[in-house]
Amino acid sequence: MRDSLSRAWKSDFIWSFSRSPVAIVSFIVAVILIGAAVLAPLIAPHTPFDPGTLNLMNGFSQPMQPNEFTGETFVLGTDDQGRDVFSTILYGMRISLFVGFAAVSFAMVLGVSLGLIAGYAGGWTGTIIMRIADVQLTFPGILVAMLIFGIAKGFTPIHLRDQMAIWVLILAIGLSEWVQFARVVRGATLVEKNKEYVQAARLNGRSAFGIMTRHILPNVMGPVLVIATISLALAIIAEATLSFLGVGAPPTQPSLGTLIRIGQGFLFSGEWWIILFPSVTLLALALSVNLLGDWLRDVLNPRLR
Amino acid sequence: MAEVVLSVRNLRVEIPLRRSVLCPVDGVSFDIPPGDILGVVGESGAGKSMTGNAVIGLLDRPAFIAGGEILLNGQRIDNLPREAMRRLRGKEIGMVFQDPLTSLNPLLQIGDQLRETILEHLPVSKKEAADRAVAALEEVGIPAAARRIDSYPHEFSGGMRQRVVIALALCAEPSLIIADEPTTALDVSVQAQIIALLKSLCRERGTAIMLITHDMGVIAETADRVAVMYAGRLAELGPVREVLTNPSHPYTNGLMGSTPLASKGKKRLNQIPGAMPRLDNLPTGCAFHPRCPQVKKRCAVEPGPDIESCGGRAACWFAGELSS
Amino acid sequence: MLAYTIKRTFQSFVVLLVVGLVAFSMFRFVGDPVDNMLGQERTDADIERLRGQLGLDQPFPVQYLKFLQGAVQGNFGVSYRQGRAVSGIIAERLPATLELAAVSAVLAIVFGFFLGVFTAIRRDGWAANTIMTLSLVGVSLPTFLIGILLIYLFSVELNWLPSFGRGDVVDLGWWRTGFLTASGLKAIILPAITLGLYQMTLIMRLVRSEMLEVLRQDYIRFARARGLKEKTVNFRHALKNTLIPVITVTGLQLGSIIAFAIITETVFQWPGVGLLFINSIQFVDIPIMAAYLMLISVMFVAINLVVDLLYFSIDPRLHAGSSEINN
Numbered sequence: 001m002r003d004s005l006s007r008a009w010k011s012d013f014i015w016s017f018s019r020s021p022v023a024i025v026s027f028i029v030a031v032i033l034i035g036a037a038v039l040a041p042l043i044a045p046h047t048p049f050d051p052g053t054l055n056l057m058n059g060f061s062q063p064m065q066p067n068e069f070t071g072e073t074f075v076l077g078t079d080d081q082g083r084d085v086f087s088t089i090l091y092g093m094r095i096s097l098f099v100g101f102a103a104v105s106f107a108m109v110l111g112v113s114l115g116l117i118a119g120y121a122g123g124w125t126g127t128i129i130m131r132i133a134d135v136q137l138t139f140p141g142i143l144v145a146m147l148i149f150g151i152a153k154g155f156t157p158i159h160l161r162d163q164m165a166i167w168v169l170i171l172a173i174g175l176s177e178w179v180q181f182a183r184v185v186r187g188a189t190l191v192e193k194n195k196e197y198v199q200a201a202r203l204n205g206r207s208a209f210g211i212m213t214r215h216i217l218p219n220v221m222g223p224v225l226v227i228a229t230i231s232l233a234l235a236i237i238a239e240a241t242l243s244f245l246g247v248g249a250p251p252t253q254p255s256l257g258t259l260i261r262i263g264q265g266f267l268f269s270g271e272w273w274i275i276l277f278p279s280v281t282l283l284a285l286a287l288s289v290n291l292l293g294d295w296l297r298d299v300l301n302p303r304l305r
Numbered sequence: 306m307a308e309v310v311l312s313v314r315n316l317r318v319e320i321p322l323r324r325s326v327l328c329p330v331d332g333v334s335f336d337i338p339p340g341d342i343l344g345v346v347g348e349s350g351a352g353k354s355m356t357g358n359a360v361i362g363l364l365d366r367p368a369f370i371a372g373g374e375i376l377l378n379g380q381r382i383d384n385l386p387r388e389a390m391r392r393l394r395g396k397e398i399g400m401v402f403q404d405p406l407t408s409l410n411p412l413l414q415i416g417d418q419l420r421e422t423i424l425e426h427l428p429v430s431k432k433e434a435a436d437r438a439v440a441a442l443e444e445v446g447i448p449a450a451a452r453r454i455d456s457y458p459h460e461f462s463g464g465m466r467q468r469v470v471i472a473l474a475l476c477a478e479p480s481l482i483i484a485d486e487p488t489t490a491l492d493v494s495v496q497a498q499i500i501a502l503l504k505s506l507c508r509e510r511g512t513a514i515m516l517i518t519h520d521m522g523v524i525a526e527t528a529d530r531v532a533v534m535y536a537g538r539l540a541e542l543g544p545v546r547e548v549l550t551n552p553s554h555p556y557t558n559g560l561m562g563s564t565p566l567a568s569k570g571k572k573r574l575n576q577i578p579g580a581m582p583r584l585d586n587l588p589t590g591c592a593f594h595p596r597c598p599q600v601k602k603r604c605a606v607e608p609g610p611d612i613e614s615c616g617g618r619a620a621c622w623f624a625g626e627l628s629s
Numbered sequence: 630m631l632a633y634t635i636k637r638t639f640q641s642f643v644v645l646l647v648v649g650l651v652a653f654s655m656f657r658f659v660g661d662p663v664d665n666m667l668g669q670e671r672t673d674a675d676i677e678r679l680r681g682q683l684g685l686d687q688p689f690p691v692q693y694l695k696f697l698q699g700a701v702q703g704n705f706g707v708s709y710r711q712g713r714a715v716s717g718i719i720a721e722r723l724p725a726t727l728e729l730a731a732v733s734a735v736l737a738i739v740f741g742f743f744l745g746v747f748t749a750i751r752r753d754g755w756a757a758n759t760i761m762t763l764s765l766v767g768v769s770l771p772t773f774l775i776g777i778l779l780i781y782l783f784s785v786e787l788n789w790l791p792s793f794g795r796g797d798v799v800d801l802g803w804w805r806t807g808f809l810t811a812s813g814l815k816a817i818i819l820p821a822i823t824l825g826l827y828q829m830t831l832i833m834r835l836v837r838s839e840m841l842e843v844l845r846q847d848y849i850r851f852a853r854a855r856g857l858k859e860k861t862v863n864f865r866h867a868l869k870n871t872l873i874p875v876i877t878v879t880g881l882q883l884g885s886i887i888a889f890a891i892i893t894e895t896v897f898q899w900p901g902v903g904l905l906f907i908n909s910i911q912f913v914d915i916p917i918m919a920a921y922l923m924l925i926s927v928m929f930v931a932i933n934l935v936v937d938l939l940y941f942s943i944d945p946r947l948h949a950g951s952s953e954i955n956n
Contacts, residue, residue: 135644138929140885142892150910150918151655237771244773245895247910264777264896268785268792279774287769294765363853395856402854407847412869412944421865422855473855 016299023295029288033281037097040090048083048091049252063273077273079262085273088259089281095255096285099169100235106174107235108228111181112220116212118182119189130186133179141176142238148172149247162250169248173238177231184227188220222300229293237286256282309336310378310480310513311360317372318352318359327584329355329368331537332611337513337530339480342504344528344545345517346560348581352537353517357483359383360515361398362390378480396426399474399512401503403486405466409458415442415469416454419476426477441472445502464495471503475512482507485517500527521560525549533557536581536592538609543618554619555597591621599623637937641930646697648926652919653696656706657689705920710912715920719902723924724804725795726894726901730886732817733825733893737886738879741829745836746871750863752841761837767830772889776823776896783819791816793898824893828882835878840871873944880936884929 017023036043063077063085076085118126136144149172156164192198192215201211242248243257251258256278263275318330330352337343345353358364360375362382375383377397382390394400402408410418419438423429429437442450445468458466467487474482484503488496504527507514516528524531524545531548533541533556541554552558559577579596582588588595594604601623609620687695699705705715748757784792796812798805807813843849844867852866891903898904902921909917 135647138644138881138884138933139925140888143885143888143925146891146906146910147918147922150913153910154655154913154915233769237769241771241773241892244771245892245907247907260773260777267777267781272781275777279777283770283774286771287766290769291765361854363850391853391856391858393856394854400851400854402847402851404847408851410848410852410866410870412873413866421857421861425855425857425861470851473851477856 016295020295022291026288026291026295029284030292033093033285033288034097036090037093040087040094044084044087044090046084046087048088049254076277077271079271079274080266085277088254089256089278092254092256092259092278093281093285095166095249095253096236096239096257096282099166099173099239099249099255100232102170103173103177103235103239104228104231106170107177107231108181108224110174111178112185112217112224114178115182115185116189116216119186120193120208120212120216126186129182133182136176137179141234142241144176145172145238145242146245146247148175149242153247162252165248165250166253169239169242172242173235176238177235180227180231181224184223185220188223189216192216192219226293226297226300229289229296233286233290233293236282236289240282240286256285309338309376310341311337311515312376313356313360313373314376315373316356316359316370316375316383318355318364318368319371320368322585325585328371329537329584330359333373333532333534333537333539334612335532335539335542337481337515339513340508340511341530342507342514342516342528344524344531345515345534346519346521346524346531347534347540348519350536350581350584351534353519353534354485355537356534357400357485357515357517360481361394361400361483363394363400392426395422395474395479396477397479397481399477399479399482401467401470401474401482401484401487404490405463405470406490408470409466411458414455414457415461419454419473422473423476437476441476442469444475444506445469445472447472463491464499467491467495467499468502471499471506475506475510478510479512481513481515483515483517486519487516488523489518489520496523497526503527521549533560536587537584538592539612539620540593540609541619542612548618552619554593554621555599556593557619559596559598633941634938637934641934644930645926648922649697649700650693652700652922653693655915655919655922656696657692700923705923706916708909708914708917710909710914710917715916718905718917719920719924721805722900722902722905724806725899726887726890726903728807729817729820729824729893729899729901730883730890732821733828733890734883734886736821736825737828737832737882740825741832741879742836742875744829745833746840746863746868748833749837749840749844760833764830764834767826768834770827772823772827772892773896775826776819776893779819779823780896790819792819795900820893820897820899823896824886824890827889828886831882832875832879836871836875839874840867843867843870846870873940876943877936877940880932880939884932887925887928 017027041047061072061074061078061082063074066073074084074086076089078084079088114129118129149168152168152171153161153165156168189212198211198215201215206214239248239255240257240260243255244261246261249255249258251262254262259278260275260282263271263278266272266274313336314334316330316333317328320327320329329350333352333356335343345356347353355364355368358368359370362385364370370383373383374381377393382393385393409415416435416438419441420431420434423434423437423441424431427434427437439450439454442454447453447465447468453461458469461469471487482503487503488499491499500523503514503516506512516524518524528545530543531541531545532539533548533554535556541548541552541557543553548557549561552561556577562577577596582592582595588605590603590605590607591597591609593609594600597604603622607622610622612618612620703716705719707713708715708718711718744760748760751757780792783790791812794816795807796814796816797810798807798813799809807817844863849862849866852862857866887903890899890901891906893899894901894903895907902924905917906921908914909921
């Protein structure tokens with residue numbers, strides 16, 4: 001419904017947004033966090049993963065207090081190796097968001113294409129695609145992602161494993177989330193396929209590809225946008241979980257999940273800041289994207305619940 | 306007992322919206338004496354069902370009764386506390402819904418649903434309630450009632466289910482039944498049976514009926530009096546014969562012209578041009594004036610007159626001058 | 630009913646065959662099993678002999694059949710990393726996971742159900758609104774953060790409960806249980822809450838939305854119009870109809886509890902199969918991964934099957950042989 005999308009945009013979209021404090025706050029938080037991640041090299045006071053700039057003497061500095069040896073002050077403190085926690089969070093968020101966006105884009109392209117094919121072509125192709133989707137759906141996404149990660153890791157040569165980890169992660173999370181897209185797009189395609197304008201386009205000799213992209217695709221953009229937003233929150237959490245479990249981003253390219261994994265080791269020795277700040281950042285990121293998705297769903301397509 | 310079972314005075318229902326207030330029922334007044342059947346007709350959205358729901362106290366939020374009075378057997382009921390109103394429902398006012406397929410709980414045997422209603426309202430033992438449940442089913446013409454009482458709703462056909470629904474509405478012997486489109490969802494062949502059943506049962510007990518329908522044929526056959534509603538207001542109110550043969554409101558006239566009644570002969574059906582206005586976009590003056598063939602200047606400015614105040618039957622300034 | 634049962638069982642069987650194929654392909658194609666089993670000093674003769682022993686020189690379908698044969702008998706080969714039979718390692722660790730999953734499931738179902746009904750009935754009350762808002766936070770909160778938070782509160786700050794491990798276990802011969810010792814019971818509290826909380830939130834939201842949907846139905850209006858007490862309407866009429874869809878999804882949730890146990894077990898170093906699986910991924914220990922995949926699939930498919938059959942037997946509308954009275 002390109003039509004309904006633009007109509008919703010004009011009449012209700014802005015209005016509903018301005019009346020929803022939750023949406024406004026979520027939006028502001030998300031924009032700040034994403035902006036900070038994108039601009040990390042400009043904002044971050046240190047480059048935490050350049051060993052040359054690290055000073056072990058700065059290790060375990062408390063937040064906002066000058067280090068007892070060097071006198072340097074770190075806003076959110078430092079970890080055991082003297083890395084500035086604030087900077088690691090900014091760079092970690094970059095990884096988390098990159099994996100999240102890339103995985104969702106991958107899932108979206110894959111899911112939308114397969115959904116269009118399954119709905120438009122139907123027949124054996126459609127049945128096979130949807131059967132795979134059904135089987136995959138009986139397993140939780142995070143488990144599917146772990147398995148794919150494990151298998152892909154098995155295929156990666158050992159000396160490349162750390163370098164490839166981020167891409168393997170994107171592949172795994174993307175493959176675990178395509179089903180939702182495919183199901184919605186297939187459902188909408190089945191409905192649209194039999195409408196007169198599509199029939200007319202077919203009679204006019206439009207190719208199947210042309211009909212799918214020109215006529216059917218615009219109609220499913222609303223729901224796809226909603227699913228993409230909610231999937232982004234899921235992907236961020238999935239990435240953090242995998243990295244936390246040690247089967248995601250490597251310590252050389254730590255995401256928020258990796259930082260929390262590292263921080264867990266200092267929970268008992270009293271260095272609470274090493275784990276607290278990355279956790280809060282992750283929570284703020286996931287929650288704001290989730291709430292935005294929720295709100296978007298209510299505005300664009302209340303029936304999608 | 307009072308002269309009338311149900312008396313509705315100047316009823317007004319409002320629905321507050323985020324930017325405005327809708328008024329799906331406005332200034333509606335009517336009486337129903339014992340044993341009488343009042344037919345309420347109108348297009349969908351005219352406020353028929355909303356009026357019925359207001360009487361039985363089941364308006365869906367955010368709709369609420371904003372003005373007027375509802376009296377049942379002389380006692381005011383529109384301002385009763387929830388619990389008192391709850392005890393009145395089923396006991397004094399029964400209701401029959403449109404779709405018998407959805408108005409019975411699919412997971413409970415019909416016997417369970419009958420017995421729970423009887424036990425709720427009548428001071429009887431469980432054994433007596435069970436006997437009464439079977440008797441209620443027999444009364445509405447369910448064959449082998451004693452055996453069928455343990456069946457689930459899906460084991461009955463549509464017409465049979467509506468009989469069960471009627472048994473449920475009548476089992477505590479209420480003095481008023483509100484039947485909201487009781488035959489619309491049924492096969493044509495079954496409709497007449499259900500209407501006849503409802504009518505005979507109520508005649509026997511002196512139960513008043515408020516029969517909500519959009520079917521003029523049903524009204525002509527069943528009702529004693531008829532109330533015609535348009536855009537939340539009463540257009541015309543009077544004895545069925547008179548209203549049908551000699552309508553005084555142009556809307557009723559148009560409605561009659563567009564209904565295939567046997568008595569009207571083989572004339573071509575007319576239609577009323579345009580559509581009923583949406584509640585959020587009511588015209589000024591008389592709500593019907595943009596579609597009225599007899600429209601005069603006054604109609605666009607002033608709302609139609611109060612039916613009672615002008616002594617007639619219709620809320621129209623020119624009720625007497627209607628040319629057929 | 631019988632025909633339906635047979636059909637569903639057959640479908641489950643097909644799913645297992647497909648998963649088996651995936652597991653087998655992992656075995657066969659991810660890395661070279663011979664590479665993994667032989668050390669650096671190997672000869673071509675060694676490799677040939679091992680290939681023969683493992684049956685790798687036979688055609689693919691034959692190998693697959695052999696794999697299935699072994700899988701049915703619980704034989705998944707030898708762990709690359711520990712050098713012991715996979716079946717033994719899993720049997721040793723399974724009780725820990727099952728006990729944890731069972732306690733979490735009970736917590737999730739009992740509280741999720743109760744809160745869901747409560748928030749549906751009191752849908753505009755402040756308590757219900759607060760619970761709903763909290764549940765949204767709960768859904769966004771990753772499981773491992775909940776675990777860390779609980780550890781920080783109850784182990785680090787209050788020092789009431791242990792932060793890792795299973796406590797003392799009692800060996801019953803074929804099953805080692807933590808339920809019979811005080812330290813075992815104390816140890817399961819935090820992991821069970823961590824694992825159950827997310828599922829509880831989901832069940833609660835599901836029960837709530839299903840119940841609200843049911844409360845909108847005509848038969849609920851009709852029950853009200855018959856003057857039934859609010860309590861009767863809510864608990865006799867609405868609840869029963871809510872149960873049917875809820876049972877389906879709740880059943881599937883129970884399956885995911887076993888999968889999500891992976892996360893909880895890692896946070897609390899709980900010695901179950903989930904922790905084993907994570908370690909096997911880290912070290913690319915394919916036999917363990919394949920065995921875990923098969924194990925969890927069997928559980929999922931079994932749960933799915935039971936849920937479906939249960940659903941079928943609860944709803945009278947689905948019973949075969951119901952007659953209709955006609956007019």
